[in-house]
Amino acid sequence: xxxxxxxxxxxxxxxxxxDWFADRGVKLSRTGSDREYAGAVEGIExxxxxLLSAGEIPRELxxxxxxxxxxxxxxxREKLALWEEKVVELEPMGFGHADLVIAxxxxxxxxxxxxxxxxxxxAFRRRHGFRLRIAxxxxxxxxxxxxxxxxxxxxxxxxxxxxxGTVKNETAEAIADITSTGxxxxxxxxxxxxxxxxxxxxxxxxKSRQADWTPEDRMVLAHLKAMLQIER
Amino acid sequence: MAEKxxxxxxxxxxxxxxxxxxxxxxxxxxxxxxxxxxxxxxxxIRARAYVTSDPAMGEAMLRPDFTVxxxxxxxxxxxxxxxxxxxxxxxxxxxxxxHRTPEYFQVGYEVFDREDPAAADAEVFALFHETLSGLxxxxxxxxxxxxxxxxxxxxxxxRRRRALMRHLWRPRRFRVLLDRFAxxxxxxxxREALAKGDPFDGMDAPVIGLRDRAEIEERIAALRxxxxxxxxxxxxxxxxxxxxxxxxxxxxxxEHLRDIAVDMPAISDAxxxxxxxxxxxxxxxxxxxxxxxxxxxxxxxxxxxxxxVFGFHADRHDLPPVxxxxxxxxxxxxxxxxxxxxxxxxxxxxxxxxxxxGAGA
Numbered sequence: 091x092x093x094x095x096x097x098x099x100x101x102x103x104x105x106x107x108x109d110w111f112a113d114r115g116v117k118l119s120r121t122g123s124d125r126e127y128a129g130a131v132e133g134i135e136x137x138x139x140x141l142l143s144a145g146e147i148p149r150e151l152x153x154x155x156x157x158x159x160x161x162x163x164x165x166x167r168e169k170l171a172l173w174e175e176k177v178v179e180l181e182p183m184g185f186g187h188a189d190l191v192i193a194x195x196x197x198x199x200x201x202x203x204x205x206x207x208x209x210x211x212x213a214f215r216r217r218h219g220f221r222l223r224i225a226x227x228x229x230x231x232x233x234x235x236x237x238x239x240x241x242x243x244x245x246x247x248x249x250x251x252x253x254x255g256t257v258k259n260e261t262a263e264a265i266a267d268i269t270s271t272g273x274x275x276x277x278x279x280x281x282x283x284x285x286x287x288x289x290x291x292x293x294x295x296x297k298s299r300q301a302d303w304t305p306e307d308r309m310v311l312a313h314l315k316a317m318l319q320i321e322r
Numbered sequence: 323m324a325e326k327x328x329x330x331x332x333x334x335x336x337x338x339x340x341x342x343x344x345x346x347x348x349x350x351x352x353x354x355x356x357x358x359x360x361x362x363x364x365x366x367i368r369a370r371a372y373v374t375s376d377p378a379m380g381e382a383m384l385r386p387d388f389t390v391x392x393x394x395x396x397x398x399x400x401x402x403x404x405x406x407x408x409x410x411x412x413x414x415x416x417x418x419x420x421h422r423t424p425e426y427f428q429v430g431y432e433v434f435d436r437e438d439p440a441a442a443d444a445e446v447f448a449l450f451h452e453t454l455s456g457l458x459x460x461x462x463x464x465x466x467x468x469x470x471x472x473x474x475x476x477x478x479x480x481r482r483r484r485a486l487m488r489h490l491w492r493p494r495r496f497r498v499l500l501d502r503f504a505x506x507x508x509x510x511x512x513r514e515a516l517a518k519g520d521p522f523d524g525m526d527a528p529v530i531g532l533r534d535r536a537e538i539e540e541r542i543a544a545l546r547x548x549x550x551x552x553x554x555x556x557x558x559x560x561x562x563x564x565x566x567x568x569x570x571x572x573x574x575x576x577e578h579l580r581d582i583a584v585d586m587p588a589i590s591d592a593x594x595x596x597x598x599x600x601x602x603x604x605x606x607x608x609x610x611x612x613x614x615x616x617x618x619x620x621x622x623x624x625x626x627x628x629x630x631v632f633g634f635h636a637d638r639h640d641l642p643p644v645x646x647x648x649x650x651x652x653x654x655x656x657x658x659x660x661x662x663x664x665x666x667x668x669x670x671x672x673x674x675x676x677x678x679x680g681a682g683a
Contacts (some may be wrong), residue, residue: 172420195527195528195529198538200538200542208495210541213540246365247369260532261527
């Protein structure tokens with residue numbers, strides 16, 4: 091048996107993950123042809139590399155099909171109910187930063203906080219006869235955040251892309267999305283609600299609580315953690 | 323948990339019992355149009371109900387409760403007064419507590435009667451009390467009508483009263499607003515800038531989306547008016563706190579409520595309705611000195627209860643309530659398309675009942 095490490099299979103996230111491990115003496119690489127999702131691990135014994143889409147890594151961790159996985163902290167929270175019972179955050183990796191924020195039209199000069207959003211939602215529903223629409227793909231994170239903030243009279247509408255354009259297109263009144271610089275929001279005449287982001291996401295190394303951890307696997311993990319200088 | 327066949331048999335027994343009280347047995351579809359439920363309950367129901375789609379009916383939900391379809395059916399074709407009973411499964415996701423079952427039986431009893439609400443409340447409660455007797459359950463009750471009357475009677479603007487009423491079922495948010503309206507906490511970030519001048523000064527972004535400039539200006543005017551509104555008197559806030567914090571038996575609380583009503587006359591009518599219900603309960607053989615009252619009971623359940631509310635619990639944290647119910651007059655107004663009728667009802671969960679009976683045997 092070996093410890094299965096799931097990492098993103100392509101793009102900058104994969105490269106940065108490889109760099110992060112390499113800096114700590116663990117060399118990850120893709121093997122075979124460009125199209126083949128196979129990988130190799132050098133510098134430590136007993137670890138098998140599994141290349142996956144970043145979006146699938148939370149589910150694989152929760153199912154225990156991989157022992158360790160690198161993915162965005164936002165994806166774990168969004169895709170897994172009770173995520174803390176299924177995975178452990180071993181180490182934030184310092185890249186892939188993005189904030190999940192709620193944004194409204196900049197012309198809404200009367201709106202600064204989530205408190206204002208709630209009041210506007212009440213008035214909007216009275217006036218227009220339906221609940222204020224917030225376009226997002228982060229349904230769980232946003233719903234939990236708005237519930238905790240006591241916001242009522244809203245509805246989430248699913249948007250898997252070009253979310254910032256939904257307000258102008260009048261398919262939503264507000265949006266909730268990931269942003270790193272806020273540039274796209276500004277270009278679409280939107281502003282972020284104050285009070286901090288809903289979630290500050292970054293690439294994170296997770297450990298599965300559901301995977302089968304044999305005594306050998308645990309020794310491999312201890313060795314890996316020592317190399318990566320992970321305390322917890 | 324008991325076998326499904328046993329649960330089904332227990333549900334059938336309860337259904338027959340309720341039918342014997344003069345209720346008509348009704349059936350409702352398991353697939354409900356999602357739109358009605360979403361409009362009523364908001365986004366939270368999407369997190370709790372199973373949503374599916376049908377090529378013809380569009381987005382649909384597996385029935386998360388019976389109340390909505392039964393009310394809709396009554397408003398469409400029911401004669402008055404009416405008593406209904408039903409038994410069947412409801413479906414709720416249990417993401418936060420995976421040990422709870424996501425599909426379970428409910429057996430319900432609902433009364434639509436505009437003649438004597440106190441008697442109808444007592445009829446439903448007494449029936450449940452009798453049906454569940456001998457199991458060592460604790461019965462707790464509350465009265466959302468008292469809280470609504472208290473909020474409606476606060477010395478402040480309509481707008482503030484409406485904001486508080488809207489969040490009566492979200493205790494934390496209610497507290498934040500009440501503290502703000504009472505001048506106990508500073509006004510939120512961004513309000514100062516709206517106090518004077520033209521807030522659109524220097525705004526280079528266009529007004530986009532359905533919410534137009536008139537709506538934004540309307541809210542600014544409302545916020546300015548609100549900034550000039552004096553705080554809700556401290557005494558009223560304290561009385562409201564007393565009311566929400568009440569925990570006594572039904573007979574003791576009646577006296578206490580009359581004391582509060584001296585300083586808070588707005589709740590007088592609601593207190594008299596409360597007293598009338600106690601009398602009606604006695605007539606039905608329920609002793610008010612054995613039933614608990616909690617001022618805030620019902621504030622964290624689904625927000626359609628607006629009067630008497632009740633629950634029967636075993637003294638076990640691993641089990642949900644055996645039975646819950648209450649009055650939902652406003653729901654009939656929302657679903658009635660201009661018509662309304664006072665309504666009260668409740669449900670029993672037969673598998674919880676069997677579990678408790680089994681544990682006691």
